[in-house]
Amino acid sequence: MENNAEKHLDKLSRKIMGKTNLDTPSKDFTSKLLSQIDYISNSRAFVYKPPISKPVWLVMAVAVLAITGYSVSNSKGETSHSSKMLNLKNIVSKHFEDLLTDFQFSEISLYAFLMFCGMLYLQILIIKTQRN
Amino acid sequence: MTISQEKIIISAILKGEQYAFAKLVDSHKDLVFSLALRMLKNREEAEEVAQDTFIKVYKSLPTFKMDSKLSTWMYKIAYRTCLDRIKKNKKYLSDVQIDEFTENQIKSIDNALDNMMAKERGAIIKNCIQKLDSDDAALMTLYYYDELSLSEMSKIFDLSSNNIKVKLFRCRKKLAKLLIRNLEPETIATYGK
Numbered sequence: 019m020e021n022n023a024e025k026h027l028d029k030l031s032r033k034i035m036g037k038t039n040l041d042t043p044s045k046d047f048t049s050k051l052l053s054q055i056d057y058i059s060n061s062r063a064f065v066y067k068p069p070i071s072k073p074v075w076l077v078m079a080v081a082v083l084a085i086t087g088y089s090v091s092n093s094k095g096e097t098s099h100s101s102k103m104l105n106l107k108n109i110v111s112k113h114f115e116d117l118l119t120d121f122q123f124s125e126i127s128l129y130a131f132l133m134f135c136g137m138l139y140l141q142i143l144i145i146k147t148q149r150n
Numbered sequence: 151m152t153i154s155q156e157k158i159i160i161s162a163i164l165k166g167e168q169y170a171f172a173k174l175v176d177s178h179k180d181l182v183f184s185l186a187l188r189m190l191k192n193r194e195e196a197e198e199v200a201q202d203t204f205i206k207v208y209k210s211l212p213t214f215k216m217d218s219k220l221s222t223w224m225y226k227i228a229y230r231t232c233l234d235r236i237k238k239n240k241k242y243l244s245d246v247q248i249d250e251f252t253e254n255q256i257k258s259i260d261n262a263l264d265n266m267m268a269k270e271r272g273a274i275i276k277n278c279i280q281k282l283d284s285d286d287a288a289l290m291t292l293y294y295y296d297e298l299s300l301s302e303m304s305k306i307f308d309l310s311s312n313n314i315k316v317k318l319f320r321c322r323k324k325l326a327k328l329l330i331r332n333l334e335p336e337t338i339a340t341y342g343k
Contacts, residue, residue, distance in 0.1 A: 023256055024322075026260070027322045028322060031325055034279070034329075035290045040181065041183055041187050047201070048176055052171070054201070054205060055205065056168070058208070058209070
């Protein structure tokens, strides 16, 4: 008896929840959706590429640090504790050492270098906002 | 839609053919929208959620592994998107009590509905579905509309097949209770014979 009731309840539910009683969205549903999809596809097509790539930045940073480190250790002379610790002169090859013997890192060049970095950063920011 | 048809449509969409996606949307939009409407109980929100669902489908299609039917996967996305919206809105509906029904009582409801004018019947049915709890409405819609198997249902709802069976059993009873509440006693008495 209970099984029969369950069967009828199933039949009734099928009738109520079935295909005939399905709701439909607005007429322009698909067209609205496709325009959104179009926008997504177009935004995917433009991939932002930075003017200076990451490896280039890395090489530049290593070069700047190496030059700065070398010049600082050179200007303080052999007695500097840090240069002894790093033993920088042993690391740098003879050829590279010859090339940089006359390199002097004055205060003016330090300020100029810092200014250059600041301006470069500013320029990148401006280019990025313009491109976006 | 068969699995081979689904594969063709997926590869066309992945190639960037928009008509293929439009075809997919047209064949599933009614069910996705109805599911959203029955869960969220609001037409505007349901339309938004249905749109979000299809956008998610479009974006995630390259990662779809074909380990289930495309429709099952889409309904799962639709169900989850609705749940997210419900959580966001913090909407909770009062639950309906479960009563026992006899075979005759159910036949009476069925006959009463059959003998009513289509418009009136439609309004009563919509009212009852509106009062169903979101999860119950989703379960009943997917089970009875697309005639999904219990294993497919368990993939969508992340529940075991047995759990789905028990839930469906309770949902049917809740729906009958709501119908009795919505139908006037005289209507059942007059038409239900």
